[in-house]
Amino acid sequence: MRRVIKAAAIATAATLGLVACGGGSDSGAGGNTELELMVPSYGDKTKPYWEDLVKAFEAKNPTIKVKLEVQSWDDIYKVLDTKIQGQKAPDILELDSAGPAYGKEGLLFKADEIVSPATLADVVPAFVQSAAIDGTAYGVPTVASTRALFYNKELFAKAGIAAPPKTWDELLDSAKKISALGDGVSGYGMPLGNEEAQGETSIWAYGAGASWGDGSKITVDTPQATEALTFMKKMIDEKATQADPGATNRTPLINVFIQGKIGMITGLPPVVGQIKEKNPALQWAIAPSPTKDGKPATLGVADYFVGFKKDGKKQEAIRKFLDFFYEKDNYVKFNDNEGFIPATKSGGEAAAAKPELKEFIDALPGAKFYPATNPAWSTASGAFKQLVGQIQTKPAPDVLKEIQAKVDAGG
Amino acid sequence: MIDPTAAPPKARRRKVTRESTLQALPWLAPALLLIGGVVVYPAGYMFYTSFRDISRFGTDLGWAGWDNYGKVFALGHLPRVFLNTAVWVVGVVLISVLVSLVLAQFLNKTFPGRTVVRLAVIVPWAASVVMTSTIFVYGLDPFYGVINQFLVDTGVMAQPYGFLKNPVSGFLSSAAVAVFVSVPFTTFVILAGLQTVPGDVLEAAQIDGATKAQTYWRVVFPMLRPALAVAALINVINVFNSLPILRTMTGAIPGYDADTTTTLTFKIIQGDRQIDTASALSVINFLVVLIVIAFYLRIVRPMREV
Incomplete structure (x- = not known):
């Protein structure tokens, strides 16, 4: 009897071994x-x-x-x-x-x-x-x-804004009006912390007609991108955004929007579900992402x-x-x-x-x-996360140059 | 004159020592294997990697010589990061030790509820560092943080401030949390030291007419030297290599103004995906710790007998 068990054990082990040799597949x-x-x-x-x-x-x-x-x-x-x-x-x-x-x-x-x-x-x-x-x-x-602009209808009504902004200038104007309401309310939520800074930056840059290059080369430092970052800096400097956008992460900031303390923020489709779950009373609507001249463009x-x-x-x-x-x-x-x-x-x-x-x-x-089929994009994306928030304190062209240098060095 | 009988016992003794070492080996082996596997091998591999050219995907592209070290020293923000590291280590360890000296003295007295207070001191030590840091991240948030709210409500500040959104305040807040989590360990090491001070020595000091301050500085403090040495050394190493606090609290700050060499290493791996450069920086980090500790042992001579 014992011998039989032993034989069976050996056979089982051998079979398992063979299967393992065959790549388990x-x-x-x-x-x-x-x-x-x-x-x-x-x-x-x-x-x-x-x-x-x-x-x-x-x-x-x-x-x-x-x-x-x-x-x-x-x-x-x-x-x-x-x-x-x-x-x-x-x-x-x-x-x-x-x-x-x-x-x-x-x-x-x-x-x-x-x-x-x-x-x-x-x-x-x-x-x-x-x-x-x-x-x-x-x-x-x-x-x-895709991304779109979520806005708070209640704050829009309080600030006397009739329609959601289509161009950057309208966005700046509306955001300033909402920020002026006071009581801890900010006009535009701009998350440039390391969570997803490349997303926010891309939406602005694409809105100015920029692109980050293609499958063979990543180019970050372009005139269009410079224009976009310069305008973002203008938004920050004129206090149209929440305080310290450079170090604010996206998820917590979207929660602040859901709490009704932010006039406008860029969001993804799942945010719709989050609002329904966390604050169904919020008066909100969605509009296309504003661009430099109102021509539709956003991040997909x-x-x-x-x-x-x-x-x-x-x-x-x-x-x-x-x-x-x-x-x-x-x-x-x-x-x-x-x-x-x-x-x-x-x-x-x-x-x-x-x-x-x-x-x-x-x-x-x-x-x-994103030009993500290019392996160098991961370096560029990492550089955006770490560095782009510096536009809060540094000139925009310098920040772009710094990011481009990182991308080039990453090779 | 040579004594022919002098050599053999010595040789015998050496032989006995060698034999007993061999006999001890089976019992030492597990520990040695563990040390080899989790300390020596990874450290050696890190040295090796720092001289290799590693691609973004982890493929080894061959010998790199000193290139990785060259890249590290070419980083424009390196001086600031080294300065931060020095401030971080010296500041956190010094404040932790000072606070702990006071706290240990207090906990050494008998008073009702002492056990409860002693347990309470352990809590920050027992809690996960990431969890503690995350609590402070929420507390200091300008939109819904209770700490910000408190400071505004009590009139200390006119409006909420983004403590963790600016390099200097973020760095200092992180240092405060680092002190908070370092104090329990330090306190208990010093407390253990205080309990080794014999009562008769204190009595003798009293009989000799020493004041309380004299008793502390001339009798108790010198006897704490070994405990302080352990507390300071372990804290230096821990604080130097501390990643989670700064990573959790100042990780969102753009640029490198709130980074130490340890968090910079992490950013080089995570953001730039340069494992080779990060290894070089780790090796430099390692050497710096060694040098700091060597100097500490040499100058302060903490282990010297009283």
Whole structure:
């Protein structure tokens, strides 16, 4: 008896060992495929959503097992770099445009290889192209967001402002009027602390027609950007913003807006849900981001699914899973959960029915994206976070030069 | 004249020592392995990395010589950061020790509820530093901070001030929190020192007619020397390497006016993604701590017997 157990133990160990040698992936005994899925966490609802989706998918496709890994935005880049260096990239990855950027190194399937033609045709073309590298799309967009101006209607009425500002000059004027109300109220909330300074700066710079370069070179120090930063400084100097914008982070400042102490602030679609939850009594509305001359422009951000090629054997399974994800019900639920704008036409129709998302969807054609397919953008983004707030005390052109120097040194 | 019997016992003794060292090895091994794994290896790897050219994604691109050190010394804000570091270490340690000397003296007296007060002193030590700092971040917030509100309501300030939004006030507020979290440990080390002062010595001082001040400065204080040495040394190292307080409280301030070498290292990794340059700065940081401690041991001679 003991010998039998021993033999069984050895056999089990050997089998396990063999499976481990096979990379723990592809063909087990019954032709099963294991997919590793790595996604970032947007909030509390992210993980339960994926767990449910994986369960539903596995019920439909018994031969495919999906191993889910949810990472925080803070960690996901580090975890991913380590995995890729160790030849253990996930099969499916959701990430911002840093995901499609791996296509440059030949690690990825092309977008049309990981979803069916029908799914791809449903995605808004501008989004597919937004992270294309040299014309080739590697990522399929999952969520999208644009920015818009949230304003406090009550404070607008008190300050006697009829309509939300369209141009910078109107913005400055309205903000000054609201700041003049006193009682701790600020006109415009400008978060330039290290949380997301690159976002606020980009909205202003894009509003002056600037761009941060392209896939091959990042250029920060341009005349348009200088103009934008100079105007931001003017807003600060004329006390149209809250005190110390240089060191104010976005999330706490949006909370102050929700408390009704700020006249205007730039926000994302999820802020709508936050206001409803935290202060439903707030009288607010959304308008397009003001620009230099009123021409629509704002910052757009999208996240993408990419498929890692590795030995190329799992393409079929990846496609099955992603097609399942983009089925209308699953996909709309995903965007509802996170409060973002869907990137598919069918999803967009569902979202357009919600009035609070309308401004964000309308802003899509004028939205400009970060040049995040360029690896140097991460350095530029880091430099913005650390340095751009200095416009509060230093001349704007000097600050831009300092950021450009960082980008150039980061190489 | 040579005594033929003199050498063998010595040799024997050496042999015995060697044997007992070997015998002790199995018991020392776990500790040695641990030290090797979590201290020697990472430190060695840091030295190694500081001479390599590492890409943004962590790929090793080869030998870099002194380039990384060159980059560190080329940073325009380095003098300010070093000055900040000096102010930070000297200021926080000095104030912590002074406050703790007073506090320990107080806690050494018997009074009703002493145990409760002693426990209360431990609290900032037991709490997570990030948590403590975060509480102060909220308290000092100009929009909804209770500390700001209090200062405005009591008329100390006309309007709320962004303490953590300006380099100098942010740096000083962080230093205050650093003192707050350093005091418990320092107090208890000094308190332990105070309890080693024998009662008969104090009695003798009293009989000799020493005043209270004389008793303290001539009798008690010299006997606290070893305790103070431990408290100061450990505090210097801790405070020098302290990241969470400054990171939490002044991390949002743009530029480098409120940075110490430790937070600058963090910014180089996180913001600039230059692991190699950050390693070089860490090595410099390490050498500075070593030099400071060497000077401290040499000049103050804290371990000298009374």
